[in-house]
Amino acid sequence: MTEESPGARVSTLELFFDLVFVFTVTQLADSLAHHLTPSGLLDVVLILIVVWWMYSGYAWLTNAVAPTTTTRRTLLLAGMAGFLVMALAIPEAFGAYGWLFGAGYLVVNIAHSVLFLQAGPAAVRMMRVLGPLNLLAASLVLAGGFLPEPWRHLCWLGAPVVQVLASYSHPMELHHIVAGHFVERHSLVMIIAIGESVLAIGVGVTGMRLDAGLILAAVLGLCVAYYLWWTYFADGDRRSEHVLAEVDDPARRGRLAVNAWGYAHIPMLLGIVLTAVGIKKALGHAFDGLHWGEAVTLGGGVAVYLLGHAVFLRLLHRPGAAYRLAIAALCLATAPLGHYLGIAQLAAVAVIMSAGAIAEDIPRVRRAGRDAAIGDFGRGA
Structure with a gap:
């Protein structure tokens, strides 16, 4: 088993970086809330995929190159500035400010490549392939900002294709992954992103009269956000860290990191965005029927999140995927209820998620009680 460094943990500067990144998630939710259509x-x-690819790239970067010098911190600040510009341009990323989003994305890529070149000879070898492909993807996004349709969307579609190819184009054993830092970094960004669902409650009730019914609906929205947290964190991210740390082969460890913390996290983040939009819409029409698109967004957002986490668990060979799939199907099935009454769907989703959490916890609690009893018996003997 590869030995881990217990001191290699996420710095406050990295957490600051994550806060800037999550602003893009907030902007995506706001943009979708105003354009809740299939094209929206x-x-x-598309935006989430390309943005997450580079956020994940920075998670791999700081796993290999700690931001401990003025030069490194300045380059990380440049990357943060690029993410901020991208977030500001998101509402018009396929419109007037497509070029601005692309320019910010290019800055993020350049800062990433320059920083990674400081990670040693193996990183230099890796970046000879990965760096140009990342810059090609960024160039496609930037070019799309200047081109008319359909070329704009074609360029955007090409960017994630290049990024996926990039993940298979270089030897994964060149990456040195410190499991503790890597898992913690992704866990922190997930908890901040889940906070977006809580922010949606505040946005959803802005300007409304705070009566008992609205407060109840807000609390139900908080319960839904809580069970998003429970799904990811209740069993502890230490288990995921141990699975990653116990993969001895560097190539297999790198591939697991890409698949589980890269690709599988995309539907989870998308689910958070959709759930935030669904909660916001439900609070605005708590005692009315939601439009079908709004009701599907609420139930479907939770379902997409759970599906992503089920894939994550399967990749790590951890239990719980079946529970996620069952709860996802039930949450999606609440859409007709939301079309009838918004608060009824909020309540149903919260109850379904809590029931699923209890059902999943019962065997674990029983095992823990059995193990404790056996331990007490052994000490008594």
Whole structure:
């Protein structure tokens, strides 16, 4: 088993970076809330994929190159500035400010490549392939900002294709992954992103009269956000860290990191965006029927999140995927209820998620009690 460094943990500067990145998630939710259509959803998915690819790239970067010098911190600040510009341009990323989004994305890529070149000879070898492909993807996004349709969307579609190819084009054993830092970094960004669902509650009730019914609906929205947290964190991210740390082969460890913390996290983040939009819409029409698109967004957002986490668990060979799939199907099935009454769907989703959490916890609690009893018996003997 590869030995891990217990001191290699996420710095406050990296957490600051994550806060800037999550602003893009907030902007995506706001953009989708104003354009809740199939084309609006497609645009959000495309933006999320390319943005997450580079956020994940920075998670790999700081796993290999700690931001401990003034030069490194300055380059990381440049990357943060690029993410901020991208977030500001998101509402018009496929419109007037497409070029601005692309320019910010190019800055993010350049800063990433320059920083990674400081990670040693193996990183230099890796970046000879990965760096140009990342810059090609960024160039496609930038070019799309200047081109008319359909070329704009074709360029955006080409960017994630290049990024996926990039993940298979270089030897994964060149990456040195410190499991503790890597898992913690992704866990922190997930908890900040889930906070977006809580922010949606505040946005959803802005300007409304705070009566008992609205407060109840807000609390139900908080319960839904809580069970998003429970799904990811209740069993502890230490288990995921141990699975990653116990992969001895560097190539297999790198591939697991890409698949589980890269690709599988995309539907989870998309689910958070959709759930935030669904909660916001439900609070605005708590005692009315939601439009079908709004009701599907609420139930479907939770379902997409759970599907992503089920894939994550399967990749790590951890239990719980079946529970996620069952709860996802039930949450999606609440859409007709939301079309009838918004608060009824919020309540149903919260109850379904809590029931699923209890059902999943019962065997674990029983095992823990059995193990404790056996331990007490052994000490008594």
